[in-house]
Amino acid sequence: MARRHLAAFLDILIAFPTLLLAMLVVAARSAPLGSSVLAVGPAQSTVVARLVRILVKRALAQDYVTAARTSGPSWPRTVAGHVLPNIWPTRVVNLARQFGLAVPAEAGLSCLGLGAPPPNASWGRMPQEARATFTTAPAGAVAPGVVPVVLVVGVNLIADGLRDTLDPASRGRRARRSSMSAV
Template identity: 40%
Template sequence: MPRPWRRFLRNPGGLLGLALLLLLVLVALLGPGLVGDPLAQDLGQRLRPPGEGHPLGTDQLGRDVLARVVHGAAISLRVGFGVVLLSAFLGVAVGLLAGGLGGTWDSVLMRITDIFFAFPSLILAMAIAAALGPNLDNTILAVALVSWPLYARLVRASVLSLREREFVEAARAMGASWGRVLLRHLLPNSLTPVLVQASYEVGAAILTAAGLSFIGFGAQPPTPEWGAMVAETRNYMAEAPWAPVAPAVAILLTVLAFNLIGDALRDALDPRAR
């Protein structure tokens, strides 16, 4: 096993985050088959406290909170990984071109990146989601469109530090085209900070999407998305605190898992720790 991964597995925080993530994945994959329909309503059972038949109680429409939280796990993972894949792909491409080509390309691409950095990310995501229409797919696209500039900056900085290194000059001396140098030499050696940042950004994307759903720009009721669940039940906090608290705790544990994994990856992949 490579040394960085041995260091990762010796990190207690990383192991805790990995355990939470594995639990979340198991819940998302196996849980829906073990719980009831998250959309089934029973007004005779509305706002029931946790107990037999409803381990986490019911909401204002008599829907089982546990079933909704479990089905929401798959939705949150889809949002988190979907946002990171889209934003990392776009950001890595922009950063690679900017750092590798330099000159006018670098100036133009970085000024576009600066424009995105100039707007508060949540407000920009709200504007994009509102323009596209409030649903889950548009939420993923909106959050991805405000998340890519950070990846672009990371990759550009890595490429600029690597393009004058000896192995790049050797590849060029052997007749490799600049495109081949970018894809075969500079890109693989620039992905370490991207991997660390992506581990943080999955949790951040889930949190941002939940926030958009909470204010009405994301997933719409009755979708069992955690942010939308908190929004639907927040007015019943005094009489049925379990209804909004359960999805809020699920968001907390999910974001915590990815943050712990990110911290452990950062420590494990840090060259100064070798």
């Protein structure tokens, strides 16, 4: 019963727009630097919690987990040895996706004046401050817009590589490919 309520609560939070929730949290708090992190983090974590719940349920229903549980190891050992290695590749890609959503959300809050206060740097406030000098020094406005894009693409590429390395199913495919190329 409590699990259903938790799942329903997560669904409600997922349906709530992240940026709107972040704006409400920042407006309710007085410290904008911590508020933007506190606002974007929990909003993104609902998606993470929902995905982990689905992946764990799927992994627990697999025959190899049932066989491992009946062979005698403790529950934590079964989870660590069989469930986590099989959900981790998907989680790595999802974490990169969540990071790719959190960076523009924080930049948007900063651009609206709801992010880090002026002594701190923010990719959202930098282009806003550089608008006055855009005609004479366009790099001051363009670079803070390009760098987050490069960062998010780089994190996604690293996550894809980690997924390929960590995925137990792809390990078998890589071994077959390398043995076939040796022939």
